[in-house]
Amino acid sequence: MSKQDIDQRGLFPALDKVIALYFKNEPNSFVQAEKYLI
């Protein structure tokens, strides 16, 4: 399994679309926590 395998299937654009349709598009909670730590 590689990055190319994932990218070729358009997984993340499709996931972003689902988030935009049914969920809040909020900042990533892990990244927010990292900003606090760094």
Added chain:
Amino acid sequence: MYFEDYEAIADDLAVNIIDTLIQEYHPEEIIMFATHQHTPFRQDTYYIAKILERKFAEQGIKSRICEYQSDPRDRDQAFLFFQKFFEENKNLKSAQAIVSGSGGVPAMKEALNFYSVMNLIEPRIVDVDENSHQVMESNIAQVYLKNFQKESLISLIAQHDYSGAYQLITANNSLIKQPQIARHLLYLSMKYNFDLEQANKYAENNNSLFPRLQLLDHGMSVEEMLSVKYQIFMLLFDNLKITYEKGEYTSLLGKVFALKENLIRYLVEDKYQIRTDNLTLQEADQLLARYPRLKEKKTPNGKASGIVYHFDTYVLQQMITELDFFDLLNAVSSLSGERNGSIMAHGF
């Protein structure tokens, strides 16, 4: 002086720097790095080290000589030499090592100091004034090491490696002064690994320093369940993106399949405001009666499949034909070939 003359001069033999260090630190073992070049050179220190080895033995101090056979001015060779030395002497890592910065050729001293800082947990690099016998201890090595480790820590966090960052901190107690950073990293590690119950317990034990993560409970109302599932999906989406950025593609694949199955279920439950877990056959029948389209789709041959009653993923998928997330279903489905062919599934 010759090696054979040792007995005659033993009582008068004084080595100012080393004697001062012995008096100050009472070492259990002395390691001497002595030049012993292939082509003998008048400033080689090997035979002096042999004399000192004998002197130390008489003082009851264990010692050993590490021979350096290259040109001591050759910086590359000096660095390689000390790199190899520390690789072969990993037991020194946690030793209370005193590294003498006095004496020696600049390239050798530089290499020794560099690898001491890199390899020893708490190196103490000292200099001795051979006239006044004063020991000067500098903590610049520790400062440098701490800065280096802090950079490593920041890099690990930026790469979302919470577990690695936490381990780095716990292995070096003095690395950071704020204990809440270690706690945050451990909490993030639990959260990233979906160890949510443990994360909540940890939060409670730390005066609710972290927000409580919502967990599913069979006794919840549909509304409560949907609210919790919503939060869990937000967590799963964040997790997927982090896993992708970390380059953990195999792990990502497993999570994507869990996402697909649960997302279908959630969207159906949200659309129809129902629960699809723990349904009795009677409840399933009632639901099917309310949504006849589902039954028609699943039983084209007129047989009521058991799958229908259990509301499995396939059935649920039929219910959401009007929901707009086919791109995701297609992306995940197209990855199923990769998954099935891998050793994570049927690749053996």
